[in-house]
Amino acid sequence: MNTDQNVTDINIAYIGGGSRLWAWKLMSDLALEEKLAGTVKLYDIDFNAAAENEHFGNLLSSRSEAKGKWRYQAVKTLKESLIGADFVIISIQPGTFQEMASDVHLPEKYGIYQSVGDTCGPGGLVRALRTIPLYVEFAENIREYAPKAWVINYTNPMTLCTRTLYQVFPEIKAFGCCHEVFGTQELLVAMLKDIQNITVRRDEIKTNVLGINHFTWIDRAYCRGVDLFPLYREFAAKYYETGFRIPGEEEWNASPFRFAHRVKFDLFRRYGLIAAAGDRHLAEFLPPWYLKDPETVKYWKFNLTTVDFRIARQEGFDGQRRRVIAGVEKFKLEPSGEEGVKQIKALVGLGEMVTNINFPNHGQLKEIPEGAVVETNAYLSDNSIQPVVAGKLPSDVQGLVSRQVYNQETILQAGLKKNPDLAFRAFINDPLVNLDLPNAQKLFHEMLRNTSQYLPGWKF
Numbered sequence: 001m002n003t004d005q006n007v008t009d010i011n012i013a014y015i016g017g018g019s020r021l022w023a024w025k026l027m028s029d030l031a032l033e034e035k036l037a038g039t040v041k042l043y044d045i046d047f048n049a050a051a052e053n054e055h056f057g058n059l060l061s062s063r064s065e066a067k068g069k070w071r072y073q074a075v076k077t078l079k080e081s082l083i084g085a086d087f088v089i090i091s092i093q094p095g096t097f098q099e100m101a102s103d104v105h106l107p108e109k110y111g112i113y114q115s116v117g118d119t120c121g122p123g124g125l126v127r128a129l130r131t132i133p134l135y136v137e138f139a140e141n142i143r144e145y146a147p148k149a150w151v152i153n154y155t156n157p158m159t160l161c162t163r164t165l166y167q168v169f170p171e172i173k174a175f176g177c178c179h180e181v182f183g184t185q186e187l188l189v190a191m192l193k194d195i196q197n198i199t200v201r202r203d204e205i206k207t208n209v210l211g212i213n214h215f216t217w218i219d220r221a222y223c224r225g226v227d228l229f230p231l232y233r234e235f236a237a238k239y240y241e242t243g244f245r246i247p248g249e250e251e252w253n254a255s256p257f258r259f260a261h262r263v264k265f266d267l268f269r270r271y272g273l274i275a276a277a278g279d280r281h282l283a284e285f286l287p288p289w290y291l292k293d294p295e296t297v298k299y300w301k302f303n304l305t306t307v308d309f310r311i312a313r314q315e316g317f318d319g320q321r322r323r324v325i326a327g328v329e330k331f332k333l334e335p336s337g338e339e340g341v342k343q344i345k346a347l348v349g350l351g352e353m354v355t356n357i358n359f360p361n362h363g364q365l366k367e368i369p370e371g372a373v374v375e376t377n378a379y380l381s382d383n384s385i386q387p388v389v390a391g392k393l394p395s396d397v398q399g400l401v402s403r404q405v406y407n408q409e410t411i412l413q414a415g416l417k418k419n420p421d422l423a424f425r426a427f428i429n430d431p432l433v434n435l436d437l438p439n440a441q442k443l444f445h446e447m448l449r450n451t452s453q454y455l456p457g458w459k460f
Contacts, residue, residue: 008348010038013085013146015138016092017042017074018049020317022154025336026089027057027072032333033341034067035350042074043081050074055325065333078138082145087344090138090161091154094131095454097314101307102450103127110443112432113291115280115304118156119214120404121432124284125411126447128160129423130454132415135161139168150347152177152340153358158213159408160415162358163373167412175385176358176373178213179338180277187261188221188228188274190246191235200224207276209356209376210365210390211401212408214281216356216375217393218274232274236265243301252301256280256309260301263290271397280305285404287431349382359387366392372405403429420448420460 017023023042030036040057044050057072075081082088093100103123104114117123142151142165151174155161162176185205192198200223208220221228235244243260245251252260263279275282279302283290290300297304323329339355346353357378364387365374377388393401407426414423427433427444435443448460 006035007037008035008345008350010036010086010344010348011084012038012040013081013088013149014040014042015078015081015088015090016044016155017081018044018046018053019091020049020314020321022091023053024056024317024331025338026340027053027060027070028333029336029338029341030068030070031060031063031066032068032335033345035345036341036348037069039071039073041081041085042072043076043078044074047074047076052321052325056321056331059324060331060333063333078141079145082141082149085146085149086348088142088146088149088151089154089340090135090151092134094127094134094155095451097307097311099130099451099454100127100310102447104305104307106447106450107432107443110435110439111293112434112443113288113293113297113304114432115283115291115297115302117284117305119158119281119284120407121284121430122427122443122447124157125407125423125427125430126451128157128408128411129415129448130451131155131157131161132164132412133454133456135164136168136416139165139172142172143169147171149173150344151175152343154178154340156213157408158358159373159375160412163360163408163412164415166360166371166373167416173385175378176213176375177338177340177343178356178358178375180214180281181207181209181216181218181356181375182337182339183278184218184264184274184276186246187244187264188223188232190244191228191231192223193247194244195231195235195238207274207377208390209276210393211276211375212373212404213358213375214277215285215401215404216276217271217397217401218276219391219393221274229274232268236268240265240269253303256303256305258303262300263302266290266300271394273394273397278302284432285400288434291432343380346380347383347385352379352381354379354388357385359385362387364389367398368402368405369409372409374405403431418455418458420445420458423448 042050051074054072054074061070104117114121153176158176165174206222207218259279267275361374376390379386410426
């Protein structure tokens with residue numbers, strides 16, 4: 001890393017550099033940042049996808065409006081991407097759409113519905129089992145070739161990916177990033193406009209974040225010194241039945257990624273805290289209150305994200321990239337809304353920031369095991385991350401979160417030990433797996449067989 005008074009030059013290794021979504025977001029944000037420049041090495045098991053992104057990224061960097069100048073290079077080995085890296089960004093899809101279809105849709109044969117299927121529930125747990133061996137390899141290679149690099153993870157299941165990195169390489173400097181809390185802060189911005197006709201920015205919403213990824217909670221929220229909880233109580237009651245649409249967003253039924261926040265409002269009524277993730281994620285951590293069947297999902301005004309939709313979306317990204325590379329379409333260069341580049345700037349000493357990250361617990365979340373990966377705020381500054389002490393969840397919410405934490409720890413050990421019996425104990429303990437033992441075993445083993453090529457050394 002080289003720094004002068006105007007521009008900091010850094011090297012980034014991008015694992016999953018053939019990505020059609022996250023890589024584009026990073027490239028856009030890097031192109032718009034005038035304080036950073038350097039080289040991005042793109043590594044992907046699909047080298048052709050990485051090579052296309054090399055071309056795409058260099059096209060963006062060459063545009064006159066691009067403030068940050070970067071050289072993108074597709075490489076064929078993980079080692080080559082890591083040597084000399086100051087930052088490592090990991091954004092992969094563990095497996096193919098075929099495995100994802102088994103994760104998400106096979107449980108439906110047994111009456112289990114999942115709105116995402118990438119974090120918890122039967123789909124999230126099996127996805128974790130095939131992801132853990134990949135992250136063991138990443139951690140070993142980072143330890144060998146880039147031990148001092150900062151590692152930013154975007155892959156789900158976020159908690160277990162980050163946890164695996166630390167399990168293999170305890171000295172690693174890694175954290176996980178997720179934008180779900182941002183969406184809840186945007187909801188609070190919209191609440192202020194709706195209830196009090198006050199216009200504020202998201203960065204003016206100050207929140208205390210507690211929990212684990214996709215199952216985060218806010219117990220304190222302020223804006224310009226005003227406690228937002230009394231307003232949120234009024235807001236949640238006002239829109240409890242109808243739901244709420246943030247101005248500028250599509251209606252809840254226009255896209256699988258949209259929702260009307262009714263699950264959030266119901267959880268506030270139950271527990272008195274603001275649930276700080278999208279409804280489609282929150283619903284999966286709980287018994288099938290909101291995911292009993294498709295009719296129940298519709299009642300709560302969110303959606304089941306099908307794999308067919310994801311395939312069509314991916315094909316759309318592929319087509320767009322081909323058109324941009326061919327010069328038929330111009331890619332719109334605009335901020336992604338993610339904080340990755342801001343975090344990089346803080347860590348190289350270009351400012352400081354407080355934001356929510358996924359990081360091992362060292363006391364920032366009370367009564368959660370030491371080392372378990374939790375999501376709270378943290379202070380990022382020059383080559384340093386200091387978690388902000390978030391406190392303790394109320395006992396009723398603590399029970400919900402702790403169950404998931406221990407389940408994730410069990411899945412981690414099952415993945416490392418290649419132990420299907422241990423994995424099944426976590427599987428049957430998941431709140432969505434509301435099955436008798438024989439059917440749970442049948443579903444579990446069928447799901448394992450469907451992902452067996454990603455489970456080397458397993459016997460089942």
